[in-house]
Amino acid sequence: MKLDSILLIPESNSLSIQAKIDFEAFELFAEPLAVAIDAKVIERQWGADRYQWLLEFEGTYIQLNYEFYGDVCWLSVEQNDDFEVLEFLANLLGRHT
Numbered sequence: 001m002k003l004d005s006i007l008l009i010p011e012s013n014s015l016s017i018q019a020k021i022d023f024e025a026f027e028l029f030a031e032p033l034a035v036a037i038d039a040k041v042i043e044r045q046w047g048a049d050r051y052q053w054l055l056e057f058e059g060t061y062i063q064l065n066y067e068f069y070g071d072v073c074w075l076s077v078e079q080n081d082d083f084e085v086l087e088f089l090a091n092l093l094g095r096h097t
Helices: 027-036 080-096
Strands: 005-009 014-018 040-046 050-057 060-067 072-076
Touching: 005 080, 014 080, 027 040, 027 050, 027 060, 027 080, 060 080, 072 080
Parallel strands: none
Antiparallel strands: 005 014, 014 072, 040 050, 050 060, 060 072
16 A cells, blocks of 8 residues: 555544545555554445545544545544544554655
8 A cells, every 4th residue: 555645634633645546446445544554444335426434443433534526535533532543543654655
């Protein structure tokens, strides 16, 4: 798995991920990403132009989102207190940039 860049966005409790992602084969990106961060896939949802997967990492629920038209991918958490998990994952994913 090769990532072009990652960026923490504290205002939205998210971690932006830039990579070459094929919308038609999203799972070929998302499954290795989940493995790389040692997260369990809990739920997979998709629509005409969007994927949203629910992941669990050490007791924290994380949303993995990808929108086709904006070509944007990000991880997000609901609770402000969980942002530190995204900081940890950013360091972990930094090895893949």
